[in-house]
Amino acid sequence: MTLLKHAAAAVAVAIIIGLLTFRLDGYRDYQIAEVAAYVVAVAGLTILIGLSGQISVGNGAFMAIGAYTTALLQLHAGWLDHLHITGTWQITVILIASLLVAAVGGAAFGLAAARLRGPYLAGATLMLAVAIPVSVADKYAGVFGGDQGLGVTITTPSVLGPAFSPTRWLAWLTCAAALIVLIALANLSRSRVGRSWRALRDDEVAASLAGLNVARLQVLGFAISAACAGVGGGLLAIVSSIVSPGAYTLTLSIGLLTAAVIGGLGSIVGAVWGSALLVLVPSYLMNVAGSHGGKLFGLSSGSSPFVPIAAYGVVLIAVMLLFPTGIQGGVRRLFGPAVPRAAEPFGLLRRRGPASEHQEEGTI
């Protein structure tokens, strides 16, 4: 039943986006595609933190794994051509492969991470974010293209005709992938696994006494969040047509985390809000800065490039002050029915968990 409900909602959203892409210009289509790529990664992270109660500051690294897998598979796609898997099917196969590779990476890391808690876990994932993309890509420059990275190309299916806007196709492709992932996550969140995650998030000891395999569930959480990041990275590679270490820095990992927090931890719709802000706020402010001849608020042209970053920080603070449970939490409080206890990710933690643990979650 839930699956049906989610699928119906997704189809409705797909139709709206489809119609929207015809109304909007090419650049908005491109932005939709960017948002869709980030949504996938942020949704995976919000599930990890909001449901399973584990934190990751390193999901940018899993995005890099997915992105490089996509680029490398496309670079060596001869075997897929031999199997007559071409065009959109090829991209689909490649994205699924990126998902699997990142999931394996996530599970491996999760095995180690399941022993860690709170800030120690955050520290370990931080190391992942700092180490993986830059050092690995430079060390094996022959395979990964070094600082330069690898190119990714995408062609619009000829069925749609030569006049079809390539960015519209990009928006369709990424949104389709994003919706599939979001349906899967929404179902997972309502499933037994989702309920088990909530149980161990709220009280690990109680959960294990109730017969739940805590370690296995935590590793599963990491694997699924990494898989989402992998698909998101693959999509981002397709959207920006390049994979290079410069794109998968710590800034990206922190960006994903803030997007998940701004949107509302544990909320999949919140992931959409967070990703939209992540993409649109800097681009909007850069536009404003650009239309003032590079000078914003009377700042010199030397410091105005930093305004979008600063403004993003201001938005983050404002949202957190106004809606401590994120944008989606605020939307629910303003428009929705009374908040069910389970929908508030740290509500139970706040009541039952030790004060120090709450503090840790809050500061990260």
Added chain:
Amino acid sequence: MGAIATLASAAMVLAACSSSGSKSGATQGALTASAPGITATTITIGSHQPLTGPAAPGYSEIAPASNAYFQYVNAHGGIFGRKIVYKYLDDGYNPTNTSTVVHQLVLNDHVYAIFNGLGTPTHQAVVQYLNSQQVPDVFVASGCSCWNNTSSYPDTFGWQLNYIREGKILGSYVEQHFKGKKIGYFYQNDEFGLDGVKGLDMVIPKSQVVSRQTYVPTNPKIGPAVAALKAAGAQVIVSFSIPAFTALLKLTSLGLNYNPMLVVSSVGTDPITLDGLLNTYAKKTGSFGKSLSNGIITDGYLPSVGDMSNPWIALFEKIHNKYDAKAPFDGNVLYGMSAAYTFVEAMFKAGRNPTRADLINAINAGLPQGVAVAPYAYSATDHDGITGAYIGMIKNGVLVPLGHVLTTKTSPGGAVTAINAPQPAPPASGIPSS
């Protein structure tokens, strides 16, 4: 019979008149919105630039300098009366951002062309997209030989001396002046360094090269690489490095009590940027003034900034003081203004109401030498820019030329030859004529 002949000749005269009439219309008629980004009053162009991030020191001065030159042109009649609007966005030297901002410039701001997009890895993210949309991608700010690919990238044009040519020119100096000496290479591990070394290897005998060390811009710990060069006994180091790493190379070798001759690509030796970096890095051990960069051998494809007798330098300094006075008048500013001058020249050649293809065709037909010390290579089958440079030595913070301008081809066989013709002077107005 006679009447028919008269009629026919009258018709021919009429036809001739009307065709010459349409011709004069092309030079004097109304200004129309002939292409995306072109209106009756403006030409909007865009660029991606590292205004923040690792490449920002020095390079962030380039786009404002280009804009200063455009403002000068705008204040003196513009291009056929149209004013240039130059919208440059920050990509932080991150290729993913480059893709975003270039999509924004093309799809949202509807720019006529992308001008002087900076960086090899960054620009590679968008070169395919720009060509698929047939957006002119002119005078890329990178010396990668990859921009000269007329079959895949017909709308992309390089501008500065490419790194292979630069390697050959530096290599020919080393080969002639350091015969029998042990030579070490130090280079950035990407297209910049690899292309440069490709050029060096075409000229310097491989047996003379005792060590080849690389660095990546994200890792400033180059101690082991310099130690290896010292251990191999290199007496001359040829370096393809950005300014920060030229400074690190100099200071690290000093720290190891190792004092080889340095021959460095023009990319990494703008004296003002370099002296600034050297003094910043060396603060702990005291200030060195301009002494650390003394004696570095490099090359220049634009006139030396310190050469005030050069009319181009005088012109650009005048414009700089009026429109961009906050920045120091250094090699980066000269670079930005020179590229802007080249763009204005190409736009005048593209005609009064140009389409995007008109600009491409204008550059394909070749551009006059202008501010560069050697001619451009531009033709329908060659999209390389400046073809030569002079060798120079840094003395007291100024690049002093040593001898003639040298030119060569990108191919391994092409010899390095001298150009004796003097550089043409700029037009009196400072603006290329139509």
